[in-house]
Amino acid sequence: MLPESMKYALIMLAxxxxVPVLAALNAQLGALVGSPAAAGAVMFLIAAVVAVFVAVVLGQSAAFALVSAQPRYLFLAGVLIAFYLLSISWVAPRFGVGNAVMFVLLGQIVAISVIDHFALFGAKLRPLDLSRAVGIVLMTLGVILAQRPGS
Incomplete structure (x- = not known):
């Protein structure tokens, strides 16, 4: 039996x-229908149906009644995922899925470093130390090198 942390790691690895599969599929759908926004709306509709189904199957459907009482800033997550989906669907066909996702990864590493360093949004405090800073610099250099002509 796998340790709990290994299960979490495998889920997040999947x-x-x-992410790049989603980007490629939705970018292609957006190009075929002539609208990244329409493709995004369809993807969100399917995602909403799947999420509701999972909540019902897990016996968590009562949680929907609690949503309206939560702080409004938490709903910014929906705006952020819409921005991600619409931007990746529009940028990926023009810039390349790999290039687009590399910059997404770089943005994620920088953002999570800030979130952890300041314990924002209820995250566990994890100050930015030399090791993490070096990792961010190496990731940045990797993105730059991968963008060079002939890469």
């Missing part, structure tokens, strides 16, 4: 692998 989720991470899904």
């Amino acid at each position: 989720a991470g692998a899904g």
